[in-house]
Amino acid sequence: MSSDQKVETTLDVHDSKEEPTSTSLRDKFSYVLSKDFIIIVLLGQFLSFCITVTIVTSTELAVNHKAEYPTTQTFLTYIILAVVYTPFTIYKKGFNGWINIIKKRWWKYAIFSLIDVEGNYFVVKAYKYTSLLSTMLLDTWAIPCVVLLSFIFLKVRFHWSQYLAVLICLAGIAALIIGDFKTDVEMNTGSNLILGDIFCLISATCYAISNVAEEFLVRQRPFWEVVGQLGIYGTIISGIQLAILERGELIGSTWDGKIIGIIVAYSIAMFCLYTGAPILFKLASATFFNLSLLTSDFYSIIFAIFLFQSKLHHLHIVAFVGTMLGLTIYNIYPATQPKVESIKDEDEED
Template identity: 45%
Template sequence: MASKVTGIERIHEVGLGESYKASDGLEGTGGGGGRGSGSMEMRDENEVDETVLEQGIEALEGRGKKWYAYLMTRDFWLVLVIGQVLALCITATNTFSTLLVNKGTSIPAFQTLFNYVLLTALYTTYTIYKYGPKKYFKLLLVDGWKYIILSFMDVEGNYFTVLAYRYTNLLSAQLINFWSIICVVIVSFLLLRVRYKWAQILGILICCGGMGILLASDHITSGSGDSTPTQVKGDIFALIGATFYGLSNVFEEWFVSKRPMYEVLGMLGLFGIIINGITAAIFDRGSFRSATWDGQVGGYIVGYTLALGIFYSLAPIILRMASAAFFDISLLTGNFWGVIIGIKVFGYTIYYLYPIAFVMIVLGLVVYFLAGSMLGDSRKPWLGRYQEGGVAGVGTAKRRAIREARREGVVGAGEESV
């Protein structure tokens, strides 16, 4: 670990015993498959000698002296593509939410419950298989309260965002989501010691400028721009949801950089069922009784669940390879995809400023990495100089450093333990 740790890291270290940290998991390692050999391979890979990490990191950074180096890597284009897939997924969930409201079925908490059930079925089951019941229940006792906080922020982000569609339209609700970027930048700066470079700040500003053009276009096409009281209420709910989303994205980035993705998603699903179920029981009872229930509504809920399930499964990868800030600004393009769907499904009309705004946001995503390194945002400041405090999982700088060290001959091809 680095000599200095943030408050959030101290919380993790106090709550996690040494024996538990020694058996840290790693997804996608080795071919063992079972809990025995698989756990040993996972532990060895994560406990690689710091000298190996140092040489691997420096070798990678040494190949990225030019300002555009990262833009020429496969990782950058992969991150860009995954970001657009996530934007399409979130647009799909927003569309299904709007379709449900149009059918008279506004159940913001209940409709998201199935997503957490899906995550639990997939990832909690796999986590128990990898860890074994004894280690899994120890995880619940030691780290459960941290995942409860993450799940609470995630559940309420979903609830208030979906609730906003009861009072406002698809475009207006999506336009508010840029607020989550501000939350991410502030929290990352204060808690995770992230220091943004000039290109990153410029890229964020360009993306927000594109969002400003979308807002202007929405104002022009709506006529006078006057808002009804219900639209204002919808905007407030969207802002609250965006705030929770921003906070949960930062904390999830922190979690997946230190823990296996399947563990994080499994715990998020498990506690999400409980918190989301309580939220639905409190706030959705009246709406549930008055809702329309037919095959079409069932289809919308299934579509919503599948789109959200894909979104949750891919999000940790981009949070590892990039950052919560890049993740959030990538989702801004969802507003453009939302307009395309809105034209076909809801009869919206497109204004000439929308394509301009889309190009600006994509340009901002590219500019974000102009002054970066060969590792981009995958090198997390809270994991130590050579990422020794992180998990060597899919998309992490630590894993890339280990592979680079092997390529350079620092670690023998057959040496799994260091």
């Protein structure tokens, strides 16, 4: 339905005196009561849980095992993405079609991959230097960045209620942090807080750019093409960066079964994240994706309860409920669709 048709439909509803108010309210809330909304919420929470696994595993490596090789961690993820989705792309497009993708769009995927690699690099580096409080607060910087970038580059126009929903979700983070202070969670540790905070901001900005760029790309092309190309160029870029920055650490590291197991768990969670995220971008938006990820801090606390005997405060529950409420309000009045046209290659049917 076009925007003009939506306006006409809305006017017809309000102009009709015979239409009961209950029907109008039901129309407004029809999407948040639909199966489609349940699907995107569940997918968003699954991806949030995946993010939680990457946070827990990265913290475990950096703090308890003194194993600091952020590029190496994601290098394996990009390899898996390339190994899984490149053959699938060749199967769907043929070898010549795959070569044609590289010839036509390699520079788009290379830039997108570079930003994504650096986002992953700086967020893992930040875990070593800054506090948990700073990480939780500064990660939310990605949300206003995504909203602004979507407004400018994707031409998305948000309803006022959606800005309210963003504020409610961010208020949930505030409640979560207060709950941590109430339970005496140690949040002020960090060897270099200023450097770590800078890394957090760089990472959040890179993620925001990467998310909006990926939403743009998956609205143009199939997600398996986008993720497969990300795997290829991400492997190349992170491989070069690994050789330059982390060669010494890798040579001097003592590898054992536990460290390898943690890296494997991290890679599996990242693979699931990279597979599900572009699907959510297309079904919802990059903004909805980032709002969904706010609940990862709540899931991290659940992990801490079982792993480190932390305590659950009632404000933690308030924070989770607040975030879910914000996600619901965000979808009562859907934002306009991004102005991105899908593109087809010569060998594809219309």
